[in-house]
Amino acid sequence: MTALSFRNVQKYYGRDAGRHHAVRGFEADISAGELVVIVGPSGCGKSTLLRMVAGLEDISEGQIMIGDRVINEIDPSRRDIAMVFQNYALYPHMTVRANMGYALKIAGVNKSEIQTRVEAAAQILGISELLARKPRELSGGQRQRVAMGRAIVRQPKVFLFDEPLSNLDAKLRVHTRLEIQKLHRRLGVTTLFVTHDQVEAMTLAHRVIVMHAGEIEQFDTPEVIYNKPASLFVAGFIGSPPMNLFAHAPGASSGQILGVRPEHFEFTSEGWPVIVDTVELLGAERLIHGNLGDETIVIRVDAQQVAPTIGQTLYVKPIAERMHWFDAHTKKRLER
Ligand SMILES: Nc1ncnc2c1ncn2[C@@H]1O[C@H](COP(=O)(O)OP(=O)(O)OP(=O)(O)O)[C@@H](O)[C@H]1O
Ligand SMILES: [Mg+2]
The missing domain is CATH 3.40.50.300 (P-loop containing nucleotide triphosphate hydrolases)
Known part of the structure; x- marks a missing residue:
């Protein structure tokens, strides 16, 4: 009712x-x-x-x-x-x-x-x-x-x-x-x-x-x-820290924006190279802030994992089923 x-x-x-x-x-x-x-x-x-x-x-x-x-x-x-x-x-x-x-x-x-x-x-x-x-x-x-x-x-x-x-x-x-x-x-x-x-x-x-x-x-x-x-x-309002939004994601056609939440990356040698900028310990978790080409990235990892050093290069890849795509012009979600 x-x-x-x-x-x-x-x-x-x-x-x-x-x-x-x-x-x-x-x-x-x-x-x-x-x-x-x-x-x-x-x-x-x-x-x-x-x-x-x-x-x-x-x-x-x-x-x-x-x-x-x-x-x-x-x-x-x-x-x-x-x-x-x-x-x-x-x-x-x-x-x-x-x-x-x-x-x-x-x-x-x-x-x-x-x-x-x-x-x-x-x-x-x-x-x-x-x-x-x-x-x-x-x-x-x-x-x-x-x-x-x-x-x-x-x-x-x-x-x-x-x-x-x-x-x-x-x-x-x-x-x-x-x-x-x-x-x-x-x-x-x-x-x-x-x-x-x-x-x-x-x-x-x-x-x-x-x-x-x-x-x-x-x-x-x-x-x-x-x-x-x-x-x-x-995507940017709900979630803390907010979802990463990449305008120049590898594999994206122009006019598309890729969104990946900080907790939805995996570490793999074929991944994107991320240069570590700062690391924050939040108790149970760690936030790794880094640069990916000219874009910034935040990755959330378990605090049990060994902390990276500043300036180190990490190789990460978004978990495929956790990727979000948006139209850069309409700003709406794309289902692909
Ligand atoms: N009495 C009023 N006269 C003119 N403009 C107003 C009046 N009351 C609110 N506004 C405007 O209307 C818009 C919406 O205001 P509202 O108070 O509903 O926002 P809100 O979402 O509750 O914000 P907050 O989270 O800051 O409380 C704002 O731009 C505000 O400046
Ligand atoms: Mg109010």
Whole structure:
């Protein structure tokens, strides 16, 4: 069942010469209970898209639907949506309990129902013992959970998350990411989650939308996005370090670009000569940065392997079934 759909959605900011086309022909169907992550660089239109779903921005053209109801003209308060922002400002003078119940109070929900829902959400989030505290008495991660609690108590049809983890330190981010995953499994609410962190996107999502300059570059499972990137942009954006892209690969016809991920080379005496430039140890792995003619190359190897010396020549070859080809003009994937 489709829970959330976008039909040729456009967003223009400003008018006339100053007009900026922030979202371009966005088309997507999101299934009930699905967790879809939108990922893309800063300014590509991610927040704009969420804000249009939430009703915080007008939809310039096209339609957004929840189920079979077009929501373009529906008041934000009646869209059955809860949004968690990056800056999830809690009310500082209110307790956690009051913060979590506030939206329900405004909506006229009765006291005992509010209490039931707040306590249930607090239990799910593991913050039951914090209900009497004020936000200043909480850690960053705890505040983040209160912000999620505020969204959960509303029992919405759709959750919208706009970079909710970006204020947390690295360790807490990973922890909270896992919590969100568990929470989603437990509640099963259709979720649209925005991030510019590709690891977050790949680990959280059932399906990922990669956006670039207001457009969808690819909408598919993390596996397909990684194994069959649809465009040069996706190839370069997903994966760290990014895929090697060679404009002058041996065996390529002109106008074709060869992509090979750093982990997809083998060492063989008939391979391409790579002159080692720098070597980085990342713990379990080593990154070998080198030059291949006038192009640069990054190769990822097991750290157990003997490290090459700087200036040494290595002979490497891409693993045949792991090569990706792209059209240099259309920038799209070629199947060959
Ligand atoms: N109110 C506005 N008026 C004019 N232009 C805007 C407005 N809000 C956003 N934009 C522009 O629209 C584009 C998309 O912005 P948006 O905030 O959706 O990007 P984003 O993908 O969320 O980026 P980030 O990762 O930095 O949060 C940007 O070029 C931005 O400058
Ligand atoms: Mg944003």
